[in-house]
Amino acid sequence: MAKLYFRYGTVGSAKTLNLLAVAHNYEQQKKRAFVIKPELDVRFGRELVHSRAGVEKKADLLCGAQTVLDRAAFQGVDCILVDEAQFLSPELIDQLRAVSQEQGIPVICYGLRTDFRRQLFPGARRLLELADSIEEIKTTCNFCNRKAIFNLKLQGGVPTLGGPTIDLGAEEKYLPACSSCYTKKLREAGAL
Numbered sequence: 001m002a003k004l005y006f007r008y009g010t011v012g013s014a015k016t017l018n019l020l021a022v023a024h025n026y027e028q029q030k031k032r033a034f035v036i037k038p039e040l041d042v043r044f045g046r047e048l049v050h051s052r053a054g055v056e057k058k059a060d061l062l063c064g065a066q067t068v069l070d071r072a073a074f075q076g077v078d079c080i081l082v083d084e085a086q087f088l089s090p091e092l093i094d095q096l097r098a099v100s101q102e103q104g105i106p107v108i109c110y111g112l113r114t115d116f117r118r119q120l121f122p123g124a125r126r127l128l129e130l131a132d133s134i135e136e137i138k139t140t141c142n143f144c145n146r147k148a149i150f151n152l153k154l155q156g157g158v159p160t161l162g163g164p165t166i167d168l169g170a171e172e173k174y175l176p177a178c179s180s181c182y183t184k185k186l187r188e189a190g191a192l
Contacts, residue, residue, distance in 0.1 A: 001101065001104070002100045002103075003100060003107075003132035003133055004106075004107050004109070004127075004130060004132050005109060005132065005133045005134075005135065006085070006109050006111075006124070006127035006128065006133070006134045006135070007108060007109070007110050007137055008110070008112060008113040008127075008134070008135075008136060008137065009112075009136060009139060010139060010148045010149065010151050010177075011112070011151045011171075011174040011176055012052075012139055012148075012171065012175070013137045013138065013139035013176065014051070014137065015083075015110040015111065015137055016050065016052075016110065017051040017052075017053050018110060018137060019049065019081050019083055020049065020051055020056070020057055022081060022108060023081055026079055031078035032077050032078050032079075033077075033078065033079045033080075034060045034061070034079070034080045034081070035057060035058075035059045035081050036063055036080060036081070036082045036083070037049050037059040037062060037063070037082070037083040038062070038064070038088060039062040039064045040064075040087060040166070041083070041087065044056065046062070047059050047062065049083045052171075059083070063088060065089050066089075067089075067092055069095045069096070069099065071099065071103065074103055074105055078105070079105065079107075079108065080105055080106070080108070081108050082108070082109040082110065083110055083111075084110070084111050084112075085109035085110060085111035085123050085124070085127060086111035086112045086121035086123045086124040087111070087121070087123055088109075089122065089123065090125070090126035092123075093109075093126040093130060094126070094130070096109070100132075109127055110137075111123065111127075112124060114150065115151065115165050115166075116150075116152065116174065119165070139176050140176070141181050142175040142176050142177060143177060143178075143181040143185070144178060146178035146181075147178060148177055149177075149178060150176075150178075150179065151174050151175075152174065152175045152177040152181075152182055152186075153167070153173060153174055154172070154173055154174070154175065155173075159189040159191055160186075160189065160191050161186065161191045161192070
């Protein structure tokens with residue numbers, strides 16, 4: 001039976017690079033990897049799944065809050081790969097779970113577990129509830145050598161807890177942090 005996977009990590013943990021490597025491996029074996037991304041992620045182009053390492057691939061499907069998956073689109077697909085899965089609706093995660101079970105296609109979702117306030121994203125929450133396999137993609141804290149577990153948001157280079165929950169950015173706006181450094185940096189900035 002095919003599985004629903006959730007591979008999560010902090011910002012800068014090479015989640016998208018991992019996704020693109022898996023897509024490449026499927027294609028090398030003459031298999032079809034179907035790539036999905038949320039339509040709100042336009043940081044590197046509307047249709048591109050882009051790693052900060054410079055590797056990219058065009059998405060096969062862009063999803064919004066009300067997307068209903070067309071199951072016929074998955075005919076001949078060997079694997080479904082989802083980038084930035086934290087931004088998907090819980091209902092779409094339910095649909096992906098059904099695809100894995102009913103159509104026998106593995107679905108591998110990559111994304112953040114929590115936002116910069118340490119709150120679960122709705123898509124990540126649903127994946128944690130439903131995934132057959134949950135794997136952490138690890139990286140180190142930007143400030144020390146401990147494992148990063150939180151995403152520290154910067155506003156004008158200063159750590160903050162302010163602003164909207166969904167506020168797209170890269171290294172200029174978010175850094176991976178361990179629990180100790182996350183708290184320390186926010187306290188130093190007067191945000192805690």
